Amino acid sequence: MDTPAHHELGSGQETGEFIGRSVPRLEDPPLVRGEGRFAGDVNFPHQLHMRVVRAQVAHGRIVAVDTDTARAMPGVVAVWTGADVADIPPIPYRATALKGLDPYCQPILAQEKVRYVGEPVAAVFATDPYLAEDAAEMVGVEIEPLPALLDASAEPGEFSEGHSTEPAVIRKGYGDVEQAFAAAHAIVELDLSIGRHSGVPLECRGAIGRYDAAHDVLEMYGGAKKNHWNRDEMAKMLGRSPSRLHVYGDHVGGGFGVRGELYPEDVLVCLAAYRLRRPVKWIEDRREHLMATNHSRQQRHKIEAAVDADGRLLGIRNRIYHDNGAYVRTHGARVADMAAGLLLGPYRVPAYSVAAHYRLTNKTPCGTYRSPGRYETTFVRERLMDAIAQRLELDPIEVRRRNLIHKDEMPYARPVDALGTDVILDSGDYAGLLEKSLNRIGWEQARAEAARRKAAGELVGLGIAMFVEKSGLGPSDGVRLTVDTTGAVELVTGAASVGQGMETVLAQICADGLGIDYRRVRVVHSRTDLIEFGNGAHASRVTVMSGSATQIATRKLREQARQIGAEMLGVDVGEVDMAQGCVFRVDRPNERRIGLDEIARYVHASSRTVGRRTPGLRAEGWFYSDHMNYPYGVHIAQVCIDPGTGLVKVERYLVAYDVGRAVNPMLIEGQIVGGLAQGIGGALYEAFTYDESGQPLNTTFADYLLVTAKEMPERIDVMITEDAPSPLNPLGLKGAGEGGTNAVGAAIAAAVDDALDSPGFVKELPITPISILAHLEARQAGS
Amino acid sequence: MSKREITLSINGTQYAVVVEPRKTLVDALRDDCGLTGVHVGCEHGVCGACTVLVDDQPVRSCLMFAVQAQGAQIRTVEGLAHDGRLTALQQAFMEHHALQCGFCTAGFLMLATNVLEQTPDISDEDLLDVLSSNLCRCTGYKNIVAAVRSVRDAIR
Numbered sequence: 001m002d003t004p005a006h007h008e009l010g011s012g013q014e015t016g017e018f019i020g021r022s023v024p025r026l027e028d029p030p031l032v033r034g035e036g037r038f039a040g041d042v043n044f045p046h047q048l049h050m051r052v053v054r055a056q057v058a059h060g061r062i063v064a065v066d067t068d069t070a071r072a073m074p075g076v077v078a079v080w081t082g083a084d085v086a087d088i089p090p091i092p093y094r095a096t097a098l099k100g101l102d103p104y105c106q107p108i109l110a111q112e113k114v115r116y117v118g119e120p121v122a123a124v125f126a127t128d129p130y131l132a133e134d135a136a137e138m139v140g141v142e143i144e145p146l147p148a149l150l151d152a153s154a155e156p157g158e159f160s161e162g163h164s165t166e167p168a169v170i171r172k173g174y175g176d177v178e179q180a181f182a183a184a185h186a187i188v189e190l191d192l193s194i195g196r197h198s199g200v201p202l203e204c205r206g207a208i209g210r211y212d213a214a215h216d217v218l219e220m221y222g223g224a225k226k227n228h229w230n231r232d233e234m235a236k237m238l239g240r241s242p243s244r245l246h247v248y249g250d251h252v253g254g255g256f257g258v259r260g261e262l263y264p265e266d267v268l269v270c271l272a273a274y275r276l277r278r279p280v281k282w283i284e285d286r287r288e289h290l291m292a293t294n295h296s297r298q299q300r301h302k303i304e305a306a307v308d309a310d311g312r313l314l315g316i317r318n319r320i321y322h323d324n325g326a327y328v329r330t331h332g333a334r335v336a337d338m339a340a341g342l343l344l345g346p347y348r349v350p351a352y353s354v355a356a357h358y359r360l361t362n363k364t365p366c367g368t369y370r371s372p373g374r375y376e377t378t379f380v381r382e383r384l385m386d387a388i389a390q391r392l393e394l395d396p397i398e399v400r401r402r403n404l405i406h407k408d409e410m411p412y413a414r415p416v417d418a419l420g421t422d423v424i425l426d427s428g429d430y431a432g433l434l435e436k437s438l439n440r441i442g443w444e445q446a447r448a449e450a451a452r453r454k455a456a457g458e459l460v461g462l463g464i465a466m467f468v469e470k471s472g473l474g475p476s477d478g479v480r481l482t483v484d485t486t487g488a489v490e491l492v493t494g495a496a497s498v499g500q501g502m503e504t505v506l507a508q509i510c511a512d513g514l515g516i517d518y519r520r521v522r523v524v525h526s527r528t529d530l531i532e533f534g535n536g537a538h539a540s541r542v543t544v545m546s547g548s549a550t551q552i553a554t555r556k557l558r559e560q561a562r563q564i565g566a567e568m569l570g571v572d573v574g575e576v577d578m579a580q581g582c583v584f585r586v587d588r589p590n591e592r593r594i595g596l597d598e599i600a601r602y603v604h605a606s607s608r609t610v611g612r613r614t615p616g617l618r619a620e621g622w623f624y625s626d627h628m629n630y631p632y633g634v635h636i637a638q639v640c641i642d643p644g645t646g647l648v649k650v651e652r653y654l655v656a657y658d659v660g661r662a663v664n665p666m667l668i669e670g671q672i673v674g675g676l677a678q679g680i681g682g683a684l685y686e687a688f689t690y691d692e693s694g695q696p697l698n699t700t701f702a703d704y705l706l707v708t709a710k711e712m713p714e715r716i717d718v719m720i721t722e723d724a725p726s727p728l729n730p731l732g733l734k735g736a737g738e739g740g741t742n743a744v745g746a747a748i749a750a751a752v753d754d755a756l757d758s759p760g761f762v763k764e765l766p767i768t769p770i771s772i773l774a775h776l777e778a779r780q781a782g783s
Numbered sequence: 784m785s786k787r788e789i790t791l792s793i794n795g796t797q798y799a800v801v802v803e804p805r806k807t808l809v810d811a812l813r814d815d816c817g818l819t820g821v822h823v824g825c826e827h828g829v830c831g832a833c834t835v836l837v838d839d840q841p842v843r844s845c846l847m848f849a850v851q852a853q854g855a856q857i858r859t860v861e862g863l864a865h866d867g868r869l870t871a872l873q874q875a876f877m878e879h880h881a882l883q884c885g886f887c888t889a890g891f892l893m894l895a896t897n898v899l900e901q902t903p904d905i906s907d908e909d910l911l912d913v914l915s916s917n918l919c920r921c922t923g924y925k926n927i928v929a930a931v932r933s934v935r936d937a938i939r
Contacts, residue, residue: 024877031885032873034820034860038886041819130803202824202832202920203886253822253886254920286825499884499921670880673923701829701918709924710915716925740923 016512019731022666023518025504027497037250039206039222044279047208048077050269051132052282053122053139054292055114058148058362058694062112065122066140075131078276079139080123080268082109088271091262092233093332096420098170103163104360106327108264108271113160114143115326116364117696118291120264125272125280148362148694152323153300156359165360168333170340174415175351180315184306188387193764194376194745195687196298196323199369199678200706203253204284205293207266209273216244220270223249223526224498225260226330226536231528234267238274242528245270249526255498255537256678257368258294261330290699294367295688298323299339301380306351311392311399315351316384318343322358325365333358334419335366338373338470341418345381345468346430346632347403352416362694368538370678371738373418374469375745379765382465382746390759396750397438400466404430411727418470419628425468426629427724428658434466437634437656440719446638446652450754459641460651463750465743468632471735472544472728474625477535479549481510481557483617485604487581487597489514489521491553494534495546496526500737501667502542506550508663509731513554514561514596516581540631540735543663545623548729553621560619564603565594629726631734633657635743638713639751643776646769648684648752652715660725660734669718672740676716679744681707684766789853793818794862802849808842809833811849812859820860820889824918831917834890835859841897860889863896871934872896879930883921890917895931903938910935 030036053065067079090105110121122139126132149157149165156166181187207222218240223230227247235242252259265282272280284292300321306314322336333356340356369375385403389396405412407429414423446462453460480492491510497503503523511518524530535545558578565583566573569592577586582593596617601607605615638652655672662668685705689697698704718740725732749762752772761775791798793816800815807826812818812835824832826845833844836858863870872895875881882888891914898905898913905913914928 022880025880027885028877028882029869031882031888032860032869032876032892033864034818034889036820036885038819038822040813040823130805200920201886202830202884202918203822204824251886252884254884256920283823286827286830499886501883666880670883670922670926673925674883674921675923677923678920700827701825702827706918706920707923708915708918709911709928712924716923 018508018512018518019663022664023504023508025501026507026519027501027503038203038253039208039250040283042208042221042250043281044208044210047279047281048125048127048276049129049132050272050280050282051124051136052120052265052288053124053136053141054288055110055117055119055121055143057114057143057145058117060114060143060145062110062114062121063142063144067122070124070135070138073131073135073138075127076124076135077127078125080109081121082107082111085109085271086111088267089237091264091267091330093328093330094229095332096334096337098168098333098337101167101328101332104159104167104328106264106329106365108267116362117694118288118364119326123268125276150361150363150690150694152359152361153321159360166357167328167360168358170333170337170356170358171354172340172416173353175315177315177317177351177353180351181306184314185309186307186391187304188307188384188391189304190384190387191302191763192380192383193300194297194379195765196295197369197682197686198293198295198688199254199256199258200704201254201256201259204286204289205259205263205265206283207269208279208281209269210279211273211277213277218245218270218274219248220266221248221250223247223260224252225255225496225538227496227526227528228494228534228536230262230266233262234270237267238271246529249496252498256370257296257372257538259498260496260536261294261367286701287699290704291364291696294329295325295364296335296366296369296372297376297682299376303380303384305384305388307388307392311388311394311402313347313349313403316344316349318354320354320356322356323361323363324358325361325363327360327365329365329367331367335368335372338418339377341416341423342373342470343377343381344414345378346405346466348405363690364688370675371469371741374467374738374742375679375682378465378467378743379745379749382743383749386750386753387760397464400434401431407432419473421627424627426726426728428630428632429723430466430632432723433632433634433656433658433721436719436721437636437654440656440717441636441654450638459643459755461639461751461753461755463637463747463754465635465746465750467743468630469540469739469742470628470630471540472625472629473539473541474545476533476622476624477545477549478531478533478620478622479546479553480531480620481553481618483596483600485597485601487520487595487600490524491521491550492524492531493546494531495542496537498537500537500671501664502537502546505543505663505667506546509547509550510554513551513558514581515579516596540737544629544729544733544735545625547663547733548623548731549621551730552623553619556619556621557617560617561596561599564599568594568602623729625728627728629728629734631657631659631739633739633743635747637747637751639748639755641752641755641772646772648767650680650713650748653713654717654719655740656719656721657736657739658721658724659736661722661732662720663733665720668720668736671736672718673716675738675740676744677707677712679741680711680748682765683745683748687766787850789850791816791849791852791857792855793857794859804848804850806849807845808847808849808852809844812844818859818861822886822889824887829918831894832887832890834893834917836893836897839897841894858893860892863892871937872899872931875930875934879926879933881922881926881930887917887919891919891927899935899938903935905935907932
C-alpha cells in the first residue's frame with residue numbers, strides 16, 4: 001500500500017484557493033474525539049425501546065400472533081401486531097416510468113402473510129432495550145408454511161391473489177437487432193450471475209420517533225439518505241401535513257445505498273411515538289441488519305452479442321432475471337431499470353434489445369447498493385468483450401479499442417433511457433483513459449512479469465475492465481447561505497451526509513467563491529425543518545447537484561456583498577471588487593477593505609443602516625438538472641491464486657477515473673479505495689445465500705465476510721483525471737462515489753481467468769475458492 | 784433481573800453505576816456513563832467498533848459484561864486527547880483521511896493506540912495483522928494503515 005497517490009489534475013482551469021486542493025475534512029475533529037452523534041447516541045427522557053419480532057419462515061400464512069405473555073411482562077408498554085397497524089398503508093416507492101407496483105409494497109407489520117425471514121411481524125415497546133428483547137422472545141408467532149420461491153429465473157408464482165411474482169418486464173432497445181444477428185460473423189453467448197450483496201454499513205440502522213405535543217410536531221431522528229422524500233411519504237402514511245413531521249439526520253455510519261431509505265421500523269417508531277405519547281427508540285442489531293436491511297445485486301443475465309469479423313459489435317440481446325426479494329421497496333424497479341439501460345457502457349452498439357424480468361422471491365427485499373445496476377452489468381459486458389476476444393482470437397484490449405465511443409462523438413445520445421432520463425453520454429475520452437491506464441500500470445511489463453511467474457508455476461493473472469459511471473442525478477438541489485455578524489457562513493442544504501465528506505466539499509466551493517477560509521463555512525444538512533426541499537445523498541449526486549447550487553448561491557451572495565459594500569464605500573457597484581472575503585474599491589484596493597462581518601452588521605435587521613430592505617446578508621441558489629452525467633474509468637487487477645486453497649489474492653490494483661473536475665482529490669481517492677474494498681468483497685467474499693427452505697445462511701459477520709485490511713491489495717494506485725469536465729454544470733463536476741466499485745467484479749474475473757489460463761471460467765460472482773479448486777481438480781483429472 | 788452496584792474506572796474517573804449482571808460493558812459505557820464515543824457494530828465480537836482498552840488490553844466491549852470490568856482500568860476514545868490536544872494518532876487519522884463516516888474510528892484508534900504503546904517497533908506485516916482485526920466499511924483501510932504507520936515511524 002505504499003504507492004503514493006498521484007493525481008493527474010488538468011491544467012488551465014480557474015481554481016480558487018480551495019477547489020482542487022486536498023484540504024483536511026471539516027467532519028473529522030468530533031469523530032476522532034468520540035464526540036459524534038450517531039442514531040444510537042440520540043436519547044430523550046422517558047423514551048421507550050422498540051424490538052421487532054421477525055418472521056422465522058420464508059413464506060407462510062399467519063395463523064396467530066400471541067402477545068399476551070409479552071404484554072404482561074414488567075416494563076412492557078405495548079405490543080403491536082399487523083392488526084394494530086392495518087390502517088397504515090404500505091411503504092410507497094419512488095416511481096420511474098414503470099407504474100403499478102403498489103400491490104407489491106411492504107406493510108410496516110406483516111398482514112396475513114410473511115414473505116421473507118426477517119419480515120417484521122410484531123413490535124414490542126418497553127422501558128428498557130433488554131426488557132424489550134426479552135418480551136419479543138415471548139411473542140408467539142404461528143405461521144402455516146407455504147412453498148418458498150427462491151430462484152428468480154424459475155417460473156414466477158403467485159405473490160397475492162391476481163398478482164404474479166413478476167411485477168414487470170422492463171423492455172428497452174433500439175436498432176434492428178434481428179438484422180444485426182442475421183448479418184453476424186459470430187454470435188457470442190453467455191449466461192452470467194451476480195450474487196446477493198449489500199452495503200452493510202458499520203453502523204446498523206436506527207430510528208428515534210418523538211412526538212412534541214406542545215407544538216404538534218412529529219420528529220424522526222436517524223435520517224440519512226432521502227430525508228425529504230421520507231418525510232413527505234411518511235406524512236402521507238400517517239395522515240399528517242409535512243410541516244408537522246420532520247426528519248433529522250446526525251452522523252451516519254455509512255450509507256452505500258441501503259441506509260436511509262424508508263423502512264418499516266422508521267414508520268413504526270413515529271407512529272408509536274404519536275400513539276404512545278413517549279419517545280420511541282429503535283436500534284437494529286447486526287443479525288437483523290443482515291436479513292432486514294435492503295440486499296442488492298442479485299441477477300442473472302443471458303446475453304448474446306453479434307459481432308463482425310473484426311470483433312466490432314453489431315448488436316446485443318440481453319435477458320435479465322432480477323431478484324428483488326420479497327417486496328417492492330422504495331426504489332421500485334430502479335436497479336433492474338439501470339441494469340437494462342446502462343449495460344452498454346463505453347461501447348458503440350448499433351442495435352440493442354433487453355428484457356429485464358423484475359421478479360420477487362422469498363428473500364430479503366432489495367434496493368440499491370453502491371454502483372447499482374453497473375457493478376452487475378459491467379461484469380456482464382466486460383465478460384462479453386473478453387469472450388468476443390477469445391472467440392475471434394483477438395487481444396481483449398484491441399477488441400475494446402475497436403468498439404469504444406470516440407471522444408469526437410460526444411455528447412453521445414444513446415437511444416435508451418435509464419431512471420426516466422435519456423442516456424446522453426455528456427463527455428469522455430474513453431480511448432485516451434485506456435491508454436493512460438496501460439501506461440500507468442506498465443501493461444506490457446506487467447504481462448511479461450506475470451508470464452515469468454506463471455512459467456515458474458504460479459497462478460498469476462491480469463484483468464482489465466472499462467466502464468461508464470453515472471452521477472449527478474437531478475432533478476434539483478438548493479443551498480441557502482447566511483453570513484453572521486462575525487463573517488462566518490452558514491450553508492444549509494437539502495442534501496445529506498452519509499460520511500462521504502460533503503460538508504468539506506461544499507465548504508470548499510463556497511469559500512472559493514467568497515475568498516474566505518473554508519473553515520469559516522458551517523454546513524447544515526439532513527434537516528427537513530430548515531430547508532423545504534432536498535434530494536439527499538445518493539447516486540453520486542451531492543457534489544454535482546449541491547456543489548453547483550452552492551456555486552450559484554455563492555455568486556449571488558458575492559453580488560449582494562458587492563452591492564452593499566459599494567453603498568458603504570459610497571461608490572457605484574461597478575467600482576468595487578471582492579477578494580479574500582472583503583469588498584474594496586478597484587482603484588484603491590489597499591485603502592478600505594470591508595469584510596463580510598461588517599457588511600452583515602450593516603444590514604442586520606436592527607441596525608440603523610438597514611433601511612427598509614430585507615435584512616441580512618444571505619442568498620439562495622438552486623441547481624436543476626434533467627440529465628445525469630457520466631464519469632468513466634478503467635480498472636486493472638492483478639491476482640495470484642493459491643492452488644492449495646483456491647483463494648484469490650488481489651496483489652495489485654489500478655483504478656483510473658475521470659471525474660471531470662476534482663474538488664478535493666484526497667476525498668475522491670478515499671471514495672475510490674473504499675469503493676474498491678466493497679467491490680473486492682462482492683467479487684470474492686460477500687454473498688447472502690439461503691437454504692432450500694429460504695433460511696438465510698449469512699446472518700453474522702462470521703458468515704457474511706467483509707474485506708479486512710489483509711484482503712486489500714498491497715499495491716493500490718488511483719489515477720484521477722480531469723480530461724472530460726461535464727458540460728452540464730458550470731464547474732464541470734462529475735460524481736466520485738461509485739467508480740471505485742463499478743468494475744471490480746469484472747476486472748478480477750478477467751484476472752482469475754488469466755491466472756487459470758481458462759478464458760470464460762468465471763461466470764458468477766463471488767468467485768469462490770471451492771469453484772476454483774473444483775476447476776483445478778477437473779483440469780488435473782482431464783490432463 | 785436483579786441489579787448490582789459497581790464502580791467502573793474509566794479514563795481515570797470513577798463511575799458508580801447500577802447494572803444488571805447481563806449488561807455488556809459497551810452498553811454500560813454508553814448508556815450508564817454517557818461515553819458514546821464507543822460504538823456498537825455487531826454485538827458478536829467481529830467488527831471491533833466497540834474496542835476499548837481494559838488494563839492495557841484491547842477488548843471487544845460487546846463481549847464483556849460490565850460487572851467483569853470492575854476494578855480494571857478502562858480507557859476509551861474520550862480519554863485520548865488531553866486538555867483538548869489530540870494525540871498524534873488522532874491527528875494522523877485526520878491528516879491521512881483515515882476516516883469517512885467515523886463509526887469504526889474509535890475502535891481503530893484504541894486498537895492502534897494500544898499496539899503502538901505495547902510494540903512501538905512493530906513490523907509492517909504484524910501491524911497489518913493487528914489492524915485486520917477491526918472492520919471498516921468506508922476507507923478500504925489504505926489510509927488507516929498509512930496513518931498508524933506514520934505515527935509508528937515518528938516514534939522510532
